[in-house]
Amino acid sequence: MTESSVPRVLWEPDEATVGSSNIVAFARWAAEHKGVRAFGEGTPAPASFDYDALWRWSVTDIEGFWAAIWEYYGVRSETPRDTVLPERVMPGARWFPGVTLNYARHVFEGRDDGAVAIRHATELRPLGEWTWGDLRRRTAAIAAGLRERGVGPGDRVVAYLPNLPETVAAFYAVASLGAVWSSCSPDFGVRSVIDRFAQIEPKVLLAVDGYRYGGRDFDRRPVVAELREALPTVEHTVLLDYLTPGAELEGTEPWSALEEGDASELEFAPVPFDHPLWVLYSSGTTGLPKAIVHGHGGILLEQLKNLHLHLDAREDDRVFWFTTTGWMMWNFLVSVLLTRASIVLYDGSPAAPGLDTLWELAERAGTTILGTSAGFLSSCMKEGVHPRRGRDLSALRAIGSTGSPLSPEAFSWVYDEFGDGLWLFSTSGGTDVCSCLVGGTPTLPVYEGEIQSRGLGMAVASWDPDGKEIVGEVGELVVTQPAPSMPVYFWGDPDGERLRDSYFSVYPGIWRHGDWIEITDRGTAIIYGRSDSTINRGGVRMGTSEIYRAVLALDEVVDALVVDVPQEDGSSRIELFTVLRPDADLEGDLPAQIARRVRTDCSPRHVPDRVRAISAVPRTLSGKVLEVPVKRILMGESPERVVSRDSLANPEALDYFTRLSDQG
Known part of the structure; x- marks a missing residue:
């Protein structure tokens, strides 16, 4: 790869925007109290703010940086804070040992009960508001109800709920108790939910009777009944009657009963810094989804940093x-x-x-x-x-x-x-750290097609296969220093083998994220797609996003999926699958146009060997394209082995590839 040419600048913040930003305020404080050189000589004026200098301090003196975030945002601990990070190791970093705190306490402290906290709307509900008083009362009531049902620190509460304010209150209630939260959207199928929730053996299931999407109503009570049967550790199932007011289901209790408990005051259980806050899951496109555990303290620090300084x-x-x-x-x-x-x-x-x-x-x-x-x-x-x-x-x-x-x-x-x-x-980062590795910074320019910066406290680099850092070239996205919101562990992985295999098997002691990335000499970043689906032709590696950009520039192409399928003779075939506009087809000049675009915009080596038309690109419920599973199916593997259909937004879209594989 050659060094990237400089793209157009689409936006630059004015001096007022820079001067009023949270990040400049923090940098001034860090300059005064920590001796950080994040400005030019003289007065720390907005025009002289040097983001790169602040970032380099944050990933060099990582203990000093995260201690500064703690101090600047007034993190409250029930026990003294002594050591930040006893040892810089990955995996196994122990942040703030001996500290006890609670994530939810930092949400509610100092709030004006009359101020609006949440505005909310759905296809069933018009736009409404919850004040901080509403949120505090509802959270306290749910916490009391859960406590009466035997929920305490470490117990798992799982939610099969839509994106409603009741769900937000339930999460904060669970966190306030020191219990562990995990959620799935009601559009997840039964098997997909069971694959996730069964791993963590929940005590309570919070579920919805149904939801409306795209003007259609979906009754989920049959799914909830199946979940109850498949989750034997669940002692209480609470049903939110959202789709149909007054809806009931045998073996469940109504949401109103959950909120009937004594809720005079919202209390917060102090828990260790790395005590589980929630469990997130990998996409589940291959094998059992990884149950990723994040801690109270790590998420608290990361989100205080990310939401204030980057958002x-x-x-x-x-x-x-x-x-x-x-x-x-x-x-x-x-x-x-x-x-x-x-x-x-x-x-x-x-x-x-x-x-x-x-x-x-x-x-x-x-x-x-x-x-x-x-x-x-x-x-x-x-x-x-x-x-x-x-x-x-x-x-x-x-x-x-x-x-x-x-x-x-x-x-x-x-x-x-x-x-x-x-x-x-x-932005790019994801479930693994529940934040951004690279993303926005309000004091930097926006270059066309590029991510503005590496995140503070995230020691992101691009590495070649030999573990050498490269700039202006595409390499593996790695993180070379620990960060607090990295997973505490995977649930059901007592010896840490799955966690090590997921992130640290390629470069021991270094986090390999699984994306191709280019860091430019301006400090911006470009993500080129997953490194395990990248197409390597003659030593030239090409991210799938580059091919999609070229192909989707054609008006006739609505969506696309590309895979490089190995052949028995050691070669490979680039197969491009396209979703076309209704009035377009592949009978005329369109395949040649596609080839020209890929040849010109990407490389002659990456011109598809074959272009096919499909009705839809298969995607996960979170919208990710199923490149690797499709590739494995076309290599002859059983679809049941490589992908869980319940993890897909459109499982029927996968049938085409199964038939194609059967045809040889």
């Missing part, structure tokens, strides 16, 4: 991120309440009745920071959506994108639609 959440902000309860972005969103911002929830389809739905919600809720997926922004671009046409989005100051690489074309579309006064930030 730049402020007191008047209303932060929305489109997500379900089955994706780590839900955990990210509810953590925004650690800041002085409020949050906006939505449960329903982002495309029903049309792709204007989220933009209309943003107007009605007064959203200031809107987060979504790269796929949603690309769909709006493709379908000719004009977010500001006919609606007032003047409150919107930032748009965030995650889930997959955001193409340069989508970057440009956002600025074509919103002008250069809006901050667009793309």
Whole structure:
């Protein structure tokens, strides 16, 4: 690879934006109290702020940096804080040993009960509000109800619930007790939920009677009944009558009964720094999903840092991120309440009745920071959506994108639609750390197609196969120093073998994330897709996102999936599967156009050997393309061995590849 050319600058923050940012305020404090050199000579003026210098301090003096986050944001511990990190090792880093605290305490302390905490809407409910008083009372009531049902520190409470304020209150209640939270979205199938929840042996199941999505109602009571049968450790099942008020199910108790307990005051159980807060899960596309455990303290510190310094959440902000309860972005969103911002929830389809739905919600809720997926922004671009046409989005100051690489074309579309006064930030990181490894920074410029920076405290680098750091070239995304929100452990992995195999088997003692990344000489980052699905031709490695960018630039192509399938003679075939517009086909010149685009934009070595038309690209429930499972199916492996259909948003889309494999 050659050094990247410098792309267009689409946005630069003005001096007022930089000067009022949370990160500059923190840097000034760190300069005064910790001797950190994050500004030029003389007065620490906004124009002289040096993000790279602050980042380098954060990943060099990692103990000093995380202690500074603790001190600056007033983290409260019930026991003295002495050592930050006794030993820099991965895996096995022990952060803040001896400390006891509670994540939920930091959410509720010092809140004005009359201020709005949550704005929420669904396809069933109009836009409404919960104040901090509402949230505190409901959380205390649920905590009391759970306590009466025998829930205490370490017990697991699992939630099969939509993205509602009741779900947020339930999570905070569980956290306040020192119990362990885990959730799946109600659109998960039975097997997928069982594969996740059964691993952690829950005591209580919180479930919903049903939900509405895309204008259709889905009764989930039969699923809940199956879950009860399959989870023998569950002692209590509580049913939220959301779809049908008054709905009942044999063997369950109503949500109203859960909130009838004595809830005079919300209390917080002090727990060790690394005590489990929640369990998240890997995608589950291959094998049993990994049950990833994050601790109270690690998530608290990471989200205080990320949400204040990178998201730049402020007191008047209303932060929305489109997500379900089955994706780590839900955990990210509810953590925004650690800041002085409020949050906006939505449960329903982002495309029903049309792709204007989220933009209309943003107007009605007064959203200031809107987060979504790269796929949603690309769909709006493709379908000719004009977010500001006919609606007032003047409150919107930032748009965030995650889930997959955001193409340069989508970057440009956002600025074509919103002008250069809006901050667009793309992020990447994920479930493993429940945060961003690379993402937005409000004081840096936005370059077309690039992620602004590496996150503070995240020692991210690009490495070649020999473990040498490279700049301006594509390599493995690695993290070379411990960070507090790395998994404490995997549930059901007592000797740590699965955890070591997942992150540390390629470079011992170094976290290998599984993505291809380029760090430019400007400190920006470009993600090229998963390193285990990257296509290597003649020593030239190409991320699948690069091929998608080339192919999706053609108007006739709506979606695509590409895999490189090994052949018996040692060669391989690049198979490109395309979803086409209704009026397009592969009978004419389109395959040649695709080949030209890939040859020109990517490399001649990566031109597909064959292009096929399919009806839909198979994706996980969190929207990820099933590149590796499809590749393994086309190599002759049984679909049942390589993917759980219940983990898919559209399992029927996989049938095409099964038939194709059967044909040889």
